[in-house]
Amino acid sequence: LVPSGVCNALSLEIKASPKVRAFVGEQVLLKCSFKSSSPIAESLTVDWSYRPLAGGQMETVFHYQSVPYPTTAGKFKDRISWAGNVAKGDASIAVQSPVMSDNGTFICSVKNPPDVYHNIPQTVLIVTERGLSFQLTSAVLLSILVFLPSVLVVVLLLVRMGRKFGVLKAKKKPGYKKSSIEVSDEPERTGADNCLGKLRSWCLNCV
Numbered sequence: 216l217v218p219s220g221v222c223n224a225l226s227l228e229i230k231a232s233p234k235v236r237a238f239v240g241e242q243v244l245l246k247c248s249f250k251s252s253s254p255i256a257e258s259l260t261v262d263w264s265y266r267p268l269a270g271g272q273m274e275t276v277f278h279y280q281s282v283p284y285p286t287t288a289g290k291f292k293d294r295i296s297w298a299g300n301v302a303k304g305d306a307s308i309a310v311q312s313p314v315m316s317d318n319g320t321f322i323c324s325v326k327n328p329p330d331v332y333h334n335i336p337q338t339v340l341i342v343t344e345r346g347l348s349f350q351l352t353s354a355v356l357l358s359i360l361v362f363l364p365s366v367l368v369v370v371l372l373l374v375r376m377g378r379k380f381g382v383l384k385a386k387k388k389p390g391y392k393k394s395s396i397e398v399s400d401e402p403e404r405t406g407a408d409n410c411l412g413k414l415r416s417w418c419l420n421c422v
Contacts, residue, residue: 227251229306231323231336237313238345244298245338247306247323251330257281259327261299261306265291268318276321277308290316313342 228250237243245263261279266272276291278284283297294312299305306325310317321338 227325227327227330227333229323229325229333229336231321231338233337234339234341237310237317237340237342239314239342240312241345243310243313243340243342245308245310245321245323245340247299247308247325247336247338249304249306249323249325249327249333251304251325251327253327253330255301256327259301259325261301262324263295263308264322264324266320266322267316268320273322279306310340313340315342315344317342 229247230249231247235243235245259280262275263277264273265276274289276286276289277295279297279299285295286292291310294310296309296311298307298309306323318341321340322335323338324335325333
């Protein structure tokens, strides 16, 4: 057993995303960062291990020491690449062409002697099929690019026509009211004159 004081003095702090979502066939980045109390040495090592979602033994799928050593066997053969930079405390990897059977737990382990003791963060990878609503084929994209400008032009024309119609209506509305008043007043005056004329004639006949 190593005294706790030694562990605290010679230790690394490692951070990794607890859960990463990916889509079938699309490269996914598994981020891992570390902080060491000692300068980065050539003997620094990075190991990524994997355990299937269904359970089982952990297996090393990536090793780094000065240069990357991707696994040469197993389901991740030729599918894992180095995406980190140890000088910046980055120990990330990328998984090419993920499939749903890749679902499982990844563990990032970093050792930078004399700092070799660290926490063990786990990253759960969840690979799913991308929904149809997220797929944009070239035909759909081309249609959008063609019809969108046409729709904008039509909307602008309708707005301009609406404004012009509103202005003309506003101009004609007062004149229309005035004309209706004049027309309605004239018959009333004519009717009154006729009544007076008839009254005069009746009176004259009576006399």
